[in-house]
Each structure stands twice: as structure tokens, then as C-alpha cells.
Amino acid sequence: MPLDIVTIPCLSDNYAYLVQGPDGVCLVDAPEAGPIVDALTARGWTLDTILITHHHHDHVGGVEELRARYGCKVMGPKAEEAKLPPLDMALEEGMNGGEGDAYTVPLMVPGHTLGHMAFHFPKARAVFTADSLMACGCGRVFEGTPEMMWQSLSKLAALPPETMVYSGHEYTTSNIRFALTIEAGNEALKFRAEAVAQARGRGEPTAQVPLSLELETNPFLRASNPLVKAALGMKTASDAKVFAEIRSRKDRF
Incomplete structure (x- = not known):
């Protein structure tokens, strides 16, 4: 199953990305919740996982609202765990995962x-x-x-x-x-x-x-x-x- 990647403009100039693959839907960064919820709703998708790239607020500002709404898991770099919203999995290089094109x-x-x-x-x-x-x-x-x-x-x-x-x-x-x-x-x-x-x-x-x-x-x-x-x-x-x-x-x- 090829990935379906959706680009979501957020805030004034940020982007978040929805990635639908064989093991569900993940989100890369969550600048704000509203546009992401709208994109998910328009497609009839739910959200399984949030992948955080770094701790700046314009990349994590929507995490808690999305977690509360969808019950999704939140993953991000272990090196910034103390600065991030609570992580379900703290990631390091070598912790590869996912199936098919979602690997x-x-x-x-x-x-x-x-x-x-x-x-x-x-x-x-x-x-x-x-x-x-x-x-x-x-x-x-x-x-x-x-x-x-x-x-x-x-x-x-x-x-x-x-x-x-x-x-x-x-x-x-x-x-x-x-x-x-x-x-x-x-x-x-x-x-x-x-x-x-x-x-x-x-x-x-x-x-x-x-x-x-x-x-x-x-x-x-x-x-x-x-x-x-x-x-x-x-x-x-x-x-x-x-x-x-x-x-x-x-x-x-």
C-alpha cells in the first residue's frame, strides 16, 4: 500500500504532514490542532501516531489536543524528551519500525x-x-x-x-x-x-x-x-x- 501524504498548512507558515500507510495514520509535527482535525475529518481518518521532530512550540502546540481527541501515541526524540509533551515512545536512531512503505x-x-x-x-x-x-x-x-x-x-x-x-x-x-x-x-x-x-x-x-x-x-x-x-x-x-x-x-x- 503506497503512502498517502497530506500537506497541512498551520499557523502562519508551518506545515504538518499526515501519512496514511498500511499500519494506520501518523502525523509529523503538530503546530496546531484545528487544521489537522479538519484534514482528518474530511478524509474520514482517525489518528494513530504523532511523530515529533523537535521541541519548539510551533511543532508541538497541537499535540495534547490531538492526543485527547484521538487517543493517539506520541513519539519523539529521546534527546529532547524533557522538553517535549509526554512521550509514549522516546526514539533514537536504530529504532526503526512500520510496515511496507510506512517503514x-x-x-x-x-x-x-x-x-x-x-x-x-x-x-x-x-x-x-x-x-x-x-x-x-x-x-x-x-x-x-x-x-x-x-x-x-x-x-x-x-x-x-x-x-x-x-x-x-x-x-x-x-x-x-x-x-x-x-x-x-x-x-x-x-x-x-x-x-x-x-x-x-x-x-x-x-x-x-x-x-x-x-x-x-x-x-x-x-x-x-x-x-x-x-x-x-x-x-x-x-x-x-x-x-x-x-x-x-x-x-x-
Whole structure:
């Protein structure tokens, strides 16, 4: 049974994701309950499991209301258990589970927060990255270090390029504006900018893209690229230092 993935806009610019598979319906992050309840009701679904990526309120604000309504289990990173709503299962890497296309691999991707987790569905070629890898960007490094974030992004970049990336916020337009300051001559990036502008004009979400497109256009994944290093005047710098410079520029953008 292939997965049915539903993108749910929440708050001002967040996304939650419903994932229906052979072992039920799970939700990746719960920014607020209302839109998620509406999406479930419209499909006649109930909710079996909530997967939390990290402890920030705009990713967990709806957990308790959803738990009370559906009696669902709540799972999230053990590394952030003390900061999360009560967990029925505290997850670490290696605690894989699920059936068929719903087979789920938790990945530790610290940097934005120290215990940030992504959820990879390898058989379905999907990964839910929240505020680690984002559409043409990455999350701010609030709790970790640039080196830590670079290692996390490198882990995600090593997934099969056909993997669909489902990230946590609709930041694509501003991320692309910044990316063009790093690689103004990147033809794939310019094409993406036009496509995103058209999609947003139609009110469509743009934070769900193939990893292959991120590898071609996301400056935070391209810190090892000689053209990017040259553009920054950092030809001999380590990949992690180049990433740190790009992140610093984005923070000031």
C-alpha cells in the first residue's frame, strides 16, 4: 500500500504532514490542532501516531489536543524528551519500525536544536525534515554548532536523490532570494525561482521537493562545491567553514 501524504498548512507558515500507510495514520509535527482535525475529518481518518521532530512550540502546540481527541501515541526524540509533551515512545536512531512503505527510520539531525530528528521513509522515498533541511535553505543554528548542522545536512544529502523532502515551513521564496546572492549564475536556481513565484501566486505550497533539486540549488547543501567556495573567496576552506559563512550571511540577510 503506497503512502498517502497530506500537506497541512498551520499557523502562519508551518506545515504538518499526515501519512496514511498500511499500519494506520501518523502525523509529523503538530503546530496546531484545528487544521489537522479538519484534514482528518474530511478524509474520514482517525489518528494513530504523532511523530515529533523537535521541541519548539510551533511543532508541538497541537499535540495534547490531538492526543485527547484521538487517543493517539506520541513519539519523539529521546534527546529532547524533557522538553517535549509526554512521550509514549522516546526514539533514537536504530529504532526503526512500520510496515511496507510506512517503514520509518528516525535520523538524528542536530543543529537547529540539539535533539532534532528527521523521519525517513526509505521504501516510500520520503523524508520529513522539519527545521533541519528546508526548501532551498536550512534552519537557524539555535542550539548546536555550524559544524554539527553541516554534518546533519550532509547525512540528509546522502539519501537517494529521488527522495521527496517535506520540510516544516513555507520559507522558500525568501530562501531563494538569499540563495541567488550566493550563486547568481546558477541556472537551475533561477528556474526554480520562477517556478516558486508562480506556485506561490497560485497559493500552492513549495516546501515539498525532490532532494535532487535541493542538491542543485540549495546553497547550504552546496558548501563543498568549488564554484560556491570560489564565489565566497573561500577556495581552500573546509566545507564546514564554508557552510558556517553561508549560514552567517543568511542570519544577517
